[in-house]
Amino acid sequence: MRLLMQQRPDASDDAPRFVQLFLQPDLLGGYTLVRESGHIGGRSTVRREQFLDQSSAFAALEKIRDQQVKRGFQVMFTQGASAPR
Template identity: 80%
Template sequence: MRMLLQQRPDGPEEAPRFVQLFLQPDLLGGFTLVRESGQIGGRSSVRREQFLDHASAVAAMERARDQQIKRGFQVMFAQGASAPR
């Protein structure tokens, strides 16, 4: 699963901010939620969170998506996931 969210810039000189969320299976049967965020064309940061099963990883991804939507981000691209509720 992969999802890209963007936030409109405050002014004409600023680049839009983005958040990318995706799930990766690991070699031991668990899943990793990867969160990358930053400004387009600038620096970004990456955080990883480990989960034992797919259901808890998807729930965490949905919570992260909902938090970003509340902060003004919009879903630009979603692959392997349903549309935001």
């Protein structure tokens, strides 16, 4: 599953920010939540979190998504069989 979020550009010269979330199964039966964030066209930061099951990883993804929506980000792209609500 993949989710891409972006802030609207403002009047300043700064590039808009983005957050990209990936939810991937690992080889040991768990799940990895990868969060990449930064300015579009600039450097980004990547963070990884490990989860034992899909439900807890999906809950963490939804929590991060909701936090970013409150900060002014909009969902631009969603990919995956079970898109978040």
